[in-house]
Amino acid sequence: MTIYVDHTHLGRHVTGLERITLELFSRRALAPLDVVPITASGTRQMVFRQTFGLPLRLAVPSSVLLCPGFPPSPLLWPFASRVLPYIHDVFLLSRPADLNLRARLYMVAPFRLALHSYPNFLVNSDDTRKKLSAHCHPDASITLYRPPVRNVFGLNASARADRRDIGLRLVALGTVEPRKNFVAAARIADELRMLGVPNVTLDIVGRQGWGEDWHALGKLHGVRLHGYLPEDRVRSLLADADLFICTSHEEGLGLPLLEAQYAGLPIVAPDAPIFREVLGASGIMIDPSDPSASAAKITALLSEREWRSRYVSLGVRNLQRWNALASSDHDTVITMIERLAIDPAPASSRHRGRRIVEH
Numbered sequence: 001m002t003i004y005v006d007h008t009h010l011g012r013h014v015t016g017l018e019r020i021t022l023e024l025f026s027r028r029a030l031a032p033l034d035v036v037p038i039t040a041s042g043t044r045q046m047v048f049r050q051t052f053g054l055p056l057r058l059a060v061p062s063s064v065l066l067c068p069g070f071p072p073s074p075l076l077w078p079f080a081s082r083v084l085p086y087i088h089d090v091f092l093l094s095r096p097a098d099l100n101l102r103a104r105l106y107m108v109a110p111f112r113l114a115l116h117s118y119p120n121f122l123v124n125s126d127d128t129r130k131k132l133s134a135h136c137h138p139d140a141s142i143t144l145y146r147p148p149v150r151n152v153f154g155l156n157a158s159a160r161a162d163r164r165d166i167g168l169r170l171v172a173l174g175t176v177e178p179r180k181n182f183v184a185a186a187r188i189a190d191e192l193r194m195l196g197v198p199n200v201t202l203d204i205v206g207r208q209g210w211g212e213d214w215h216a217l218g219k220l221h222g223v224r225l226h227g228y229l230p231e232d233r234v235r236s237l238l239a240d241a242d243l244f245i246c247t248s249h250e251e252g253l254g255l256p257l258l259e260a261q262y263a264g265l266p267i268v269a270p271d272a273p274i275f276r277e278v279l280g281a282s283g284i285m286i287d288p289s290d291p292s293a294s295a296a297k298i299t300a301l302l303s304e305r306e307w308r309s310r311y312v313s314l315g316v317r318n319l320q321r322w323n324a325l326a327s328s329d330h331d332t333v334i335t336m337i338e339r340l341a342i343d344p345a346p347a348s349s350r351h352r353g354r355r356i357v358e359h
Contacts, residue, residue, distance in 0.1 A: 001341040002063045003033055008040035008049050009069035015175065016255040017069060017088060020124065020147045025068040025086070029330075033337060035066070047106075051075065058082060064341050071111035072118070084340060085114050086122040086145065089252025090131045091179060098179035098249065100210035120340065122333065124253045127274040145333045148326040149258040149319060153235040157264025157316075161309035163242075167199025168192060168302070171241035171265075173234070173256040174248070176217065176225065177209030184247035184288040186220045191295030193222075197302070202245070203237050205229055238263045243298070246270065247288035254278050258322060261315035266307070268298060280321055282314035 005025050010018055027035055038054065040046040055075035058065055065076070068086040076083050091098065092111045099108070115135040122145040123129045129142050136142070170189060174180045182204055189202045200222055207228040208214045217223050226237070238244075244260040245268040257267050257278060269275040271285035284301060286294035301307055 002057075002060070003030075003035045003066065003337065003341060004054070004057055004063060005030070005035050005037045005066045006050065006054060006069055007037040008046040008054075010039065011041070016253070019152070019255065020086075020088070020253075021068045023147045023150070024145060025066060030334070030337070033334060055079070064337070066337070068122075071107055072114050074110050074113055077113060077117065080114075080118045081120075082340070083114075083118065084120050084122060084337065085118060086124070087115075087128055087132050087252070088124055089128055089250065090115075090135065091250045091252070093135065094131070095179060095250055098177070100177070120336075125274060125277055127277050128252045130273075141336075143329075143333060143336055145329050146322070146326040147253070147255065148323050149255065151262040152259055153231055153238060153262070155235060155238055155260075155262040155264075157262065157312045160264040160312055161306070163308060165302075167201070168197050168243065169241045170200070170202045170243050170245045170268075171237055171260075172202065172204050172206075172245050172247075173260070174204075174206045174246075175209040176204060176206055176214045178211045178213060179249050180206075180209075180213075181247045181249050181288060182217055183213055184291065185245045186217060186223050187291040188245070188247070188286075188288070188294045188298070189222055190220075191291045192298060195295055195299050197295075197299060203241065205234055205237060238265065241265060243268055246275070247286075251275070257283075258319065261319050264308070264312035264315055266301065266311040267315075268294075278322070280318050282311070282318035 010021060023029060038049060040049050050070055051073045054065060055073060057063055058076060058079040063082065065083045067083060072083050072085055092108050117137065120141045121132060121136065122143050123132055124146060126144065129144060132142060172182060172185055176182060186202055189200045192200045202223045203226060204217065205226045214225065218225055238260055244257065244265040246254060246257055247270065251274055254275060257269060260267060266284055267279055267282065268284045268286055269279060270288050275283055284297065286297055288294065
């Protein structure tokens with residue numbers, strides 16, 4: 001039995017999707033399994049191999065495919081019992097207005113087909129598992145495979161507690177497109193200025209995506225768009241920031257929020273299940289649609305004594321909590337893939353009449 005892993009989407013950008021693929025679906029991460037990564041050079045080759053190359057490999061009966069990036073090609077549907085998709089989120093179905101044309105044409109239909117008919121899935125969070133269960137077959141097997149969070153930017157929080165308050169520097173990470181809702185973060189920054197907080201700035205790190213948000217943000221006071229940056233520049237901006245802010249409409253995980261905690265940064269995020277799951281007691285939960293109330297909550301935080309040192313400690317504990325959960329998932333997933341390689345029978349034939357959820 002050959003275990004293939006779809007790596008065709010790697011090598012273009014290094015966003016959360018690519019980092020999770022490298023973290024969870026490399027040869028090292030899947031050891032002791034003997035896996036064969038399938039790569040591509042350029043977008044055209046990626047599309048060709050995802051559409052035709054992967055189905056051709058699955059035409060050999062003794063093979064299994066792991067799909068940690070793009071939805072499985074429709075031509076993989078006949079081999080669904082031997083394909084294991086990793087689901088990062090369900091916004092391809094839940095937020096169609098936030099998609100660009102390429103996503104609508106290339107990803108939505110294959111994603112819907114996979115969710116409605118495939119028997120086995122891996123997911124990155126319990127929140128994604130719950131959302132996925134509303135779309136997939138009642139007998140589908142859904143297994144948690146949470147990514148461990150490493151200090152990828154080489155951050156250090158040791159001096160943060162002793163910093164002086166010379167202003168308020170907000171930082172946000174992610175592709176600038178409608179779903180990320182960075183305009184809401186800029187509005188909160190404006191409200192903070194109106195409440196008397198001095199020198200409020202918002203640094204946004206991420207490439208320009210589709211939509212008009214990039215141009216709208218570029219006209220706003222105190223907003224600095226940095227585009228895609230190398231790790232050393234991201235490290236510098238996170239080290240200089242006072243707060244990390246996320247105002248996204250929807251996330252499957254929100255990996256940058258956890259990564260930023262290595263800098264000891266307080267994390268401001270929407271009061272939604274996924275962010276409560278990821279941040280636990282360490283998050284500052286807001287309603288991005290209410291900039292005034294969000295700014296008031298942040299100013300209340302700034303009035304607390306030793307707020308910086310408090311959130312350094314909360315971040316350390318939260319990273320320990322999350323990484324312990326991620327570590328507990330690994331052996332379960334390896335066992336599941338081994339079982340799938342030996343017996344690729346659909347989950348429905350083994351567990352008739354009930355949904356299977358593995359933790």
